[in-house]
Amino acid sequence: MKRVFVDLDDTLVFYNEHGRFQVDGDTEGPYELAHAAKEFLLALRAIPEVELAFFSGGPSHRNVGLVSQIVDEVFSSSTEIPGVFSQHHLVPGDPPKKRLAGLVQGMDVDEAIVVDDTAYYYAAAGEERNFVSVYSCHCPSHKHFAGKVFKARRDNNLVRALGIILWSLDICSAEGCTLGEALSAVQWDSSGRYRHKETNSKRVYDRGLEAMRRFNPELQLLDEEGLGIHPWSSRLLELLNHDEDSHFNGTSFFEPHQVANILCTLYSSVDAHHGETGEAAGVELVEVEIAWAQGSKEYGRLPAGMPAEVIVATLDHMFPVESSGVLTDKHGAEVAKDERLDAARGYRYTVARVSVF
Structure with missing residues (x-):
């Protein structure tokens, strides 16, 4: 059995003063689901070999209450609540870690992955490759083009994450490898470069949207301002060359020693290019x-x-x-x-x- 753990704050839900989800005694809410969160969970739950769970650094009372409300909203009130892992499951340290080893009795860590906007912060040593890196926003302004591209990426995090997961599952089937091996090959090359261009390509978003539209045929990528800006914009680095903008082109933020841990676990026999296709930029x-x-x-x-x-x-x-x-x-x-x-x-x-x- 393969497991996908989903982070809550700033991954699946965001603070929203008018949000529908509020847990008694919690001072951080209310919350609202991220764009395409419902379709993301439905699509994951529909994959026969995948078990869904949640892992957030928040307190157990808040996490269980929030997940219960989300499950009622997305599935039904009769649906069994998936595993919810919380603050007390973190391995103490500075910072604390979401260690997968030993988290669930009998779970194969090589078949478990985590979708988390702060993968670089929470990944335990040796488990960095198990994290799907999604965009985390630290930008004071989105007025310029680069900021708007990054906002489009952050707003459509879950579409991209699902595309990456499905791509990794394809590799598992084709190569006979574990989910962890496939994910690390999808996200990292043998030199330690995060494969941002490949994992942020149009085909990845298309794959995620295709699976989500089984549950909502009208679903589109979020473009709040209607500017026609796509998350996979290839013109970003041509517009910006300042060091402070380097995070616009990446998602991982992993330190060199964390990347070294990933390289130690890369399997050269895994074909990360399975299913890849070339794409034209098409930007006027x-x-x-x-x-x-x-x-x-x-x-x-x-x-x-x-x-x-x-x-x-x-x-x-x-x-x-x-x-x-x-x-x-x-x-x-x-x-x-x-x-x-x-x-x-x-x-x-x-x-x-x-x-x-």
């Missing part, structure tokens, strides 16, 4: 002339279809500017902040560069 770009007040010019290429205010915030984020400038079309007319940029038109952004003196 707008060219913007950046006219510095000091007299020089540069050119930027940004995604078409974005509102002007997003483009301006992105340019301000990319370059050291004194204050936001003015975006105009090639005729000198100022572009309204809600106007979406057209790839067929030319634009100029006039702004003052920050002086270093």
Whole structure:
């Protein structure tokens, strides 16, 4: 039997002052389900060889009460509550750990995985490979394009997580390996690189959505602002090259010694490329002339279809500017902040560069 443990806070549920889920005596709620959480749980429960459980660092009273309400909402009031593991199951330490070994009598750790937004924090030594890394948000602003891409990734965490799990199960069947072996091969290469491009590809989201739509045919990726920004955007690193933005391109945050533990358990015989397909980027770009007040010019290429205010915030984020400038079309007319940029038109952004003196 394979087991999937799902974290609660900031993975399956988020704080929401108007949330439907509230446990008596809990001061951290109320909560609301993350996007596609219901379909995520239904899809996992429908896999014959997979057993669902929950593992959160919160207190047992809160966790059991919250899971009970979620099970009633997602399944039915007559459904048996899956295993719920809590604060007292953590291995003491700084930080405490969600150790899988010994957690459930008779459980094969190699067949158990955890979906957790803080995998780097909770993974016990030697069990790092068992964690599905999902996005955790530490960003003060999502006004610029990169921030909006990252928000799309975080908002659709569970779609991606399900796609990764199903991909790993495919490898288990094809290669005859354990779930832990398959997951580590999906997420990590032999050099210790987290395979972000591969695990954040369109095919992974498509796979997750396909399984979820068995239970909700109308389900779509969450795009709250309707900007057409996809979680798998391939243009992100072309727009941003600052160190502080490096977390936009990854999910793991594992320390070098944790990655070393993963490399020790990688099986070279496992084909991580099973079922992979090539994908075209298909992103149309707008060219913007950046006219510095000091007299020089540069050119930027940004995604078409974005509102002007997003483009301006992105340019301000990319370059050291004194204050936001003015975006105009090639005729000198100022572009309204809600106007979406057209790839067929030319634009100029006039702004003052920050002086270093």
